[in-house]
Amino acid sequence: MKVSLHQSGRWRVGYTAEHMSGDNPLWPSTGDRAAWKFDAPPFVDGVQEAFVVAVVRSAARPGTVDEREQVVPIEDQWNRLTGVQIVVTEADVSVAGERLVFPEPLTLKNGRRVWLLSFYEDLPAREPEPVPAGQVVRVLTPEKDGVSCPGYLLVGMNIG
Structure with a gap:
């Protein structure tokens, strides 16, 4: 996809x-x-919160990393949602801080810039779950799910 x-x-x-x-x-x-x-999503003060990819701990599975991939660490905590957010800014707006995955943005042909930010959000405490048999990607949109911007939420799946 x-x-x-x-x-x-x-x-x-x-x-x-x-x-x-x-x-x-x-x-x-x-x-x-x-x-x-x-x-x-709309631009607000020159910033567009464009897209989010988030994962909960119960979705994490062992795997190998392709050399072309950039890994954003996920803390091994059952009460945390971790992810990355794509932010688009007008040409004259910058994003700074420790959340930047890459120090420099991607500049688009129209002059706007694309930034990748990491984030985490604390969740209510819960019991650890077994390693998932698979993962499910939920597509969330502001219109249907009440989130601030569209995105993927990766959750674990166990059958049985």
């Missing part, structure tokens, strides 16, 4: 062409590959 944050403001989450051309696509092969469509 991929997230497309189009300049038009019509954003979408959809299955990639590579996935759709595979043997067992998870989406009908006819028509639009976008499973979710939503509007871009």
